[in-house]
Amino acid sequence: MAITTARIQMRRGLMADFNPAKMTAGEWAVSIDTETDKQVVWMCFSPGIVKRMGTLEDFAEQIRGVADVILEEYKNALNIIKDSAISETNRIRNEAIAQLTQIKSEAVSELTQIKTDTLNQTEQIRQQAIKDLETLIQQFDTDMQALKREVIVAKESVDASHTYISSFEKDLKEILVPKIEGYLKQTEDNAKLAERWAIGREDMQESLTDNSKYYSEQSKLEYERAKQEADRAAQYSDVVVPSFHIDFTTMELIQENTGKGIEFTLENGELRFEFVDQGGMA
Secondary structure (H helix, E strand, O other): OOOOOOOOOOEEEOHHHOOHHHOOOOOEEEEOOOOHHHOOEEEEEEOOEEEEEOOHHHHHHHHHHHHHHHHHHHHHHHHHHHHHHHHHHHHHHHHHHHHHHHHHHHHHHHHHHHHHHHHHOOHHHHHHHHHHHHHHHHHHHHHHHHHHHHHHHHHHHHHHHHHHHHHHHHHHHHHHHHHHHHHHHHHHHHHHHHHHHHOOEOOEHHHHHOOHHHHHHHHHHHHHHHHHHHHHHHHHOOOEOOOEEEEOOOOEEEEOOOOEOEEEEEEOOEEEEEEEEOOEEO
16 A cells, blocks of 8 residues: 655745735745845734744844944934033133133233323322232132133033943943843843754754654654554455365365455465455555
């Protein structure tokens, strides 16, 4: 009896020709395009309801892409903060220079006027002018101290920005990057575990005889064995053994009737038999 072995294959074709409505529940579909970004796997849950399956490579690429975007956004934000601090420092410095220049110009003008007036006025007026000049100088010193404090505050703001940038870069290296690497490692472990239960892995010896593929093959072998036993039982169920007797005169073995499903022959003094079906030898 001939046995035909059928090989189960997934639905496959080009991604542009994929039609979810043609799939049945529990069926897989694979695109066989040559472009990497078009090589996709789908699983059908009911006609028209199809979900695209992910791979370790897809997950790793997506996580790297997200990490690059986050890093770029942080860098842009830090550059904006840095540029703003530098701009503010330059503004304060330029205002200070302008104020100092104006004060200096006013002081020179005032001194010139005092000198002219002093030549034409009494000692009392000269003394009063000197006092006024001293007051002006004190005010100038006060303004200079205030300007110095403003410059110091601006410098501290820039230093704080640099400190924040350094702290962020440290956190990025010590916290964010390890987390991303951990996510990648967890994704890889999950993929290995899925492969272990699906088809087994060489680095997990116990999984080679404890996975879906192994049990499927064992079920197929048991089915074939059961089928063979059933075919053999069906073949022997209709067998009818003929009757024999010995002619003591001639010492010959005489077959009295015709059997069914079995045939006897005498060769070199030995009685042999074999089972046959309706079409001939079994």
